[in-house]
Amino acid sequence: MSKPHNIIWHDSSISKEARRKQNNHSSFVLWFxxxxxxxxxxxxxxxxxxxxxxxxxxxxxxxxxxxxxLNRDLSFSDEDRSENIRRISEVSKLFVDNGTVVLTAFISPFIQDREMAKRIVSEEEFIEIFVSCPIEECEKRDPKGLYSKARKGEIPDFTGIDSPYEEPISPDFTIYTNEQSVSEIVESILNLLEKRKLI
Structure with missing residues (x-):
């Protein structure tokens, strides 16, 4: 997508650093x-x-x-999945500029789209967290009944069934939700953030 002509970025009167100082913590994206x-x-x-x-x-x-x-106009085609991630990356960047910690929960199945998100937000402010869980376990849970519908052919292009999920090659952190409790996982992420002096 090309950049519109005659559009000029307007700098805010309050910097990201000033907002972080006011909040008394850093700002970044945790991309699940x-x-x-x-x-x-x-x-x-x-x-x-x-x-x-x-x-x-x-x-x-x-x-x-x-x-x-925001993205109600998008389908689940590969092209629209990418646009979905592009838009939310731009929104995340604005939140970070506001001094806020952003937690995104998106399947985001394609490596190239997650790399795009990292470029938009900036590598220094982007932490990719791979939520690892065997598809068999995800299907057992099936909290929204989506896998059942996908297996019946009622949901086309469903990730893991007839659309691929590309696992992160080198995520910043990996959690295993079929092996660890929620409290254990949250504690491990907090420890990571403390170790990096982000909180």
């Missing part, structure tokens, strides 16, 4: 990627609550919620 049913939203929202209790300003951007509003 994994199959449907792997536990992305559960982990992101549980972590968000813990960050809130620590007075860390944060916001969860959830795939289904975004497709109910």
């Amino acid at each position: 990627t994994g199959l449907s049913g792997s536990g992305k939203s559960t982990i992101a929202n549980t972590l968000a609550k813990e960050l809130y209790e620590r007075n860390i300003r944060n916001y969860v951007l959830d795939g289904d919620n975004i497709r109910n509003g």
